[in-house]
Amino acid sequence: MLLAANQEWQARARAEVLEICKDNLPDADMLRNMKTLTMVIQETMRLYPPVVFVIRTALQDLKFKGITIPKGMDIQIPIPIVQQNPDLWGPDAHQFNPRRFAKGIIGSSTSPQAYMPFGMGARVCAGQHFAMAELKVIVSLILSKFSFSLSPAYHHSPRFGLVVQPGNGVSLHIRRVS
Numbered sequence: 573m574l575l576a577a578n579q580e581w582q583a584r585a586r587a588e589v590l591e592i593c594k595d596n597l598p599d600a601d602m603l604r605n606m607k608t609l610t611m612v613i614q615e616t617m618r619l620y621p622p623v624v625f626v627i628r629t630a631l632q633d634l635k636f637k638g639i640t641i642p643k644g645m646d647i648q649i650p651i652p653i654v655q656q657n658p659d660l661w662g663p664d665a666h667q668f669n670p671r672r673f674a675k676g677i678i679g680s681s682t683s684p685q686a687y688m689p690f691g692m693g694a695r696v697c698a699g700q701h702f703a704m705a706e707l708k709v710i711v712s713l714i715l716s717k718f719s720f721s722l723s724p725a726y727h728h729s730p731r732f733g734l735v736v737q738p739g740n741g742v743s744l745h746i747r748r749v750s
């Protein structure tokens with residue numbers, strides 16, 4: 573949806589894929605070299621993290637910034653709110669701007685903890701690298717074969733189910749490019 577709405581980034585990501593893969597299926601080295609596509613996926617998961625919160629349980633009574641958190645209490649960490657906080661991401665926090673990841677995740681915001689689509693710490697997603705590889709394979713194959721734009725029928729309505737998903741699907745106009 574974000575690539576359909578941002579044709580400039582779609583063209584850029586496609587050009588990169590075609591240059592790196594030529595007529596071949598992507599292999600591990602090619603995926604590693606897809607810098608633009610990586611930035612696009614990172615920015616997509618910043619704006620629409622599939623998992624909207626992670627939970628941590630206090631193992632003992634603790635105080636945090638004057639708030640008492642009793643032992644046993646669950647704390648929900650709201651990932652989309654952290655990832656769109658203008659204090660951390662700047663005034664364009666709500667906009668799609670993959671360029672913010674040009675220097676990697678560390679340089680993308682004012683705090684290294686501000687980006688957490690895969691959670692954080694000891695229980696961070698065990699499949700995060702596999703998930704990134706899957707995403708790059710799927711999106712690069714789509715980009716190499718098709719160009720796409722949003723249909724006027726598209727109605728933006730992200731919805732929280734088990735994960736964040738488009739509430740009314742994503743209607744696209746699709747054209748073959750090769």
Ligand code: HEM
Nearest residue numbers: 622623626627689690691692695696697698699700702703
């Ligand atoms: C875009 C895709 C994915 C997203 C956004 C995602 C996100 C997450 C998040 C937010 C957590 C909780 C981390 C925390 O509590 O700090 C998690 C945990 C986990 N994920 Fe993923 N995940 C994805 C794909 C996958 C895949 C493909 C696998 C397996 C092949 C996987 C396996 C796991 C496992 C095993 C855990 C539990 C880790 C633990 O508690 O030690 N995930 N994931």
